[in-house]
Amino acid sequence: MLTTREEYNHKKEQLCLQMKQAGTSPVALKKDTSNLFRYRTQKADVRLDVRSFNHVITVDAEKNVAEVEGMTPYEELVKETLKHNRMPAVVPELKSITIGGATTGVGIESSSFKHGLVHETILEMEILLSDSRIVTASPTNEHKDLFFGFANSYGTLGYALKLKVKLIPVKPYVELHHKQYDNAQSYFKDINNICKTQTIDFVDGTIFSENEMYITVGTFNEQAPYVSDYKGRYIYYKSIAKKEIDYVTTSDYIWRWDTDWFWCSKHFLVQNPLVRFFWPQQKLRSTTYWKIRKWAHDSTLAKALLVFQKKQESIVQDVEVPIDHAPEFIEFFHKEIGIKPVWVCPTQICNKDVHYTLFPMKTDTLYINFGFWDVIKSDKPDGYYNKKIEQKVRELNGTKSLYSTSYYSSDVFWMLYNKEEYEKLKNRYDPMHRLNDLYAKCVLKK
Numbered sequence: 001m002l003t004t005r006e007e008y009n010h011k012k013e014q015l016c017l018q019m020k021q022a023g024t025s026p027v028a029l030k031k032d033t034s035n036l037f038r039y040r041t042q043k044a045d046v047r048l049d050v051r052s053f054n055h056v057i058t059v060d061a062e063k064n065v066a067e068v069e070g071m072t073p074y075e076e077l078v079k080e081t082l083k084h085n086r087m088p089a090v091v092p093e094l095k096s097i098t099i100g101g102a103t104t105g106v107g108i109e110s111s112s113f114k115h116g117l118v119h120e121t122i123l124e125m126e127i128l129l130s131d132s133r134i135v136t137a138s139p140t141n142e143h144k145d146l147f148f149g150f151a152n153s154y155g156t157l158g159y160a161l162k163l164k165v166k167l168i169p170v171k172p173y174v175e176l177h178h179k180q181y182d183n184a185q186s187y188f189k190d191i192n193n194i195c196k197t198q199t200i201d202f203v204d205g206t207i208f209s210e211n212e213m214y215i216t217v218g219t220f221n222e223q224a225p226y227v228s229d230y231k232g233r234y235i236y237y238k239s240i241a242k243k244e245i246d247y248v249t250t251s252d253y254i255w256r257w258d259t260d261w262f263w264c265s266k267h268f269l270v271q272n273p274l275v276r277f278f279w280p281q282q283k284l285r286s287t288t289y290w291k292i293r294k295w296a297h298d299s300t301l302a303k304a305l306l307v308f309q310k311k312q313e314s315i316v317q318d319v320e321v322p323i324d325h326a327p328e329f330i331e332f333f334h335k336e337i338g339i340k341p342v343w344v345c346p347t348q349i350c351n352k353d354v355h356y357t358l359f360p361m362k363t364d365t366l367y368i369n370f371g372f373w374d375v376i377k378s379d380k381p382d383g384y385y386n387k388k389i390e391q392k393v394r395e396l397n398g399t400k401s402l403y404s405t406s407y408y409s410s411d412v413f414w415m416l417y418n419k420e421e422y423e424k425l426k427n428r429y430d431p432m433h434r435l436n437d438l439y440a441k442c443v444l445k446k
Contacts, residue, residue, distance in 0.1 A: 001076055003055035008069060011052055012126075012134060012161055019132040022046040027130065027434050029159065053161055054098075056080040064167040065123065070100030070160040077165070078254055086167040087250070089115040093257040094286045100160040104153055106359060106401045108318070108369050110202035110218065111168075112347035113195040117359075119151035120350055121166040127158040130434035134161065139354070149425045152359040152417065154402060156438045157429050171220035173227070174202070174253040176246040182211040184327040188368065191215060192323050195346050195366055202253070205344035206240050210334050213344075214240050218253060230256060232281045235271060237263050237341065261286045263341055264373055268292055313378040313385050315339060316405070320347065320367040321398035329370065332392050337385055343371035357421045358438075359399065367398070383407045402442040413439050 027046045053069040056077055061084040068077055075095035081087050092107040107118030115121055124138045137147035181187040194203055202218030224247035230236035236256045268289055269275045321329045352363040387407045393400050
């Protein structure tokens, strides 16, 4: 859905006024969407209503740039850019993820080996500060420290109201090649080599077990001999082991993981053929599962039923590990955690001359993002297995995304996420501390 620059400016003025009228009270956002997997109690006195900042403003196919409001879901952004045969350079895998959320958080997808994480595809931002000012942050202006420090700040430095996003040309179809491996060393060696190939457009992988791993390579095509459809009866991740070559539309490729929330839809029984037959196709999407999950968390009845279940630990994490250490990590993961499948997505810093302050990555290193989302039976103290994962990632010089529950001590957290630079940014852009603190928000859940 499009909006005009005039409409955007009007909403912006109203939001600034709301912020100003709140004085020095703590603030947080009032919004409809969230892809955080950590629950927290927000003590903010004022909730800024940003729900209307969910439109695309312009799509410039000639310059390969879109201007978009910060609360716009990628589903809406992609819908507009595909009309111009363009897509954002990196589109996170779930339709409800917002462009602002993926920038202040850490967004990734199978084009990240070529274009980096989502924040590397952002060219400029208009950011609302806690003193009600709106500043434009770019890589070269007076607020470049905020531009490079915004990623991984999770709204604790300011709120992105408008962003300029890099677009790339697309073709109607994506040709997929799934290659099987039974050895982690050769698997990650080939991923490393494939990521040096600039003629391909997408690379990710799926690990089903210690000896069943797949690399999936995608390339844009003008034509396709057939087109597979994974929005209804058929499930994308189950096709990986069955088809060496496959073809999907570009739109279906972008959202291939959303229909079944990767493979997590199994928890809602919709992978059962009978349930799937009667389940409305338009409800096969991550937003449906998210609403059910939220209901289960909030419902008194659902909580009562949990009393009869054996103790479990939720393990929902994405971690980035240097590829040289990837075989060691996955060996540890199979032995100590045992969740299957595991998503694999390579990424690297694409502009070697830049440094994103709060999410440090080496500029000469290819990283492997491991994504795993499930629960396991446990008779251990809360967080036992998550802490093991955090410790192993630290040992291997990796980094953990902060969208889910974390267990770091304050000292360890700030060692990993650059306390000195964060405090400089906080003192400049939120000196009254009206916005939350990063550690409190991401670990203490306050």
